[in-house]
Amino acid sequence: MATRKKNTAKRKKSQQRAVITLVVLTIVLLVVAFIASQRMYLNESSDNRRAQIASGGAYDNLQGEISRFFGGVREAAWGRGDDKDRVIDLNEDLPPLAPQLEEIIRFTDTPLDASFRGEIKTRWFMDEDTLKTSSEQFAEEENLQVLWRLSHDYRVSAAFxxxxxxVNTMDRLARSLNSEHPEHIQAFLCPRARVILISGADEAQSVARYCHSMEELQEIERQRAAEEAEQRLQRRGLN
Structure with a gap:
């Protein structure tokens, strides 16, 4: 009888210890979960603050939102109010385009493939820089050069x-200036010269064998993909 009571008491103590252990584990897990959630919140808040600081708290990442990009360019091109200093008259006597480009080609050792588009990343047009100098800097970073065949440059009044x-960045930039120019402004990739040409479509016709618009580049890609698909089918047929 005494032994049975002892066993019962032991079982009760074991059950009590199990309950206490379960309660303690539950509390520990809740505390760990709370701490983890707080760290995540603090990290996210810190990241958000850093992003706001980096962007001046006023500039959102456009992520391809072309209309907002155009808005930034338009503000750079026309400034705020009557600030005419934002529009820069280049007053340059430009040489004929075709001979200029052919000269560059002669001294270019490593031409590009027509599929070249450049690195995908965020590029900033900073306050007080100009669209032309920013474009030239972006191109130089990838060992290309820009031929800016426009009569005006534009000072950035609000960074974007x-x-x-x-290539797409330069094309968006060029097209956004169309309402300020009578000619149809586009960016053209000239692979053999490692050049991005920003020019009116009419002038670009003189170098059409060297330079391609975005639409033409996309068509070249489609044709190449179709040819590769046809070649794969032919190889399968032979096998």
């Missing part, structure tokens, strides 16, 4: 950014 590859 675009997240894209180099």
């Amino acid at each position: 950014q675009v997240h894209s590859d180099l």
Whole structure:
């Protein structure tokens, strides 16, 4: 009888210890979960603060939102109010385009493939820089050069950014200036010269065998993909 009571008492103590252990583990898990959630919140808040600081608290990553990108360019091009200093008359006597480009080609050892687009990243057009100098800097970072065949340059009055590859960034920039120019402004990739040409479409016709618009580059890609697909089918047929 005494032994049975002792066993019962032991079982009760074991059950009590198990309950206490379960309660303690539950509390520990809740505390760990709370601490983890607080750290995540603090990290996210810190990241957000850093992003706001990096962007001046006023500039959002455009991530391809072309309309907002155009808005930034337009503000750079026309400034705020009557600030005419934002528009820079280049007053340059530009040489004929075709001979200029052919001269560059002669001294270019490593031409690009027509599929080249450049690194995809965020590029900033900073306050007080100009669109032309910023474009030239972006191109130089990837061992290309820009031929800016426009009569005006534009000083940036409010910094803006675009997240894209180099060629698409330059094309968006060029097209956004169309309402300020009578000719149809576009960016053209000239692979043999390692050049991005920013020019009116009419002038670009003189170098059409060297330079391609974005639409033409996309068509070249489609044709190449179709040819590769056809070659794969032919190889399968032979096998």
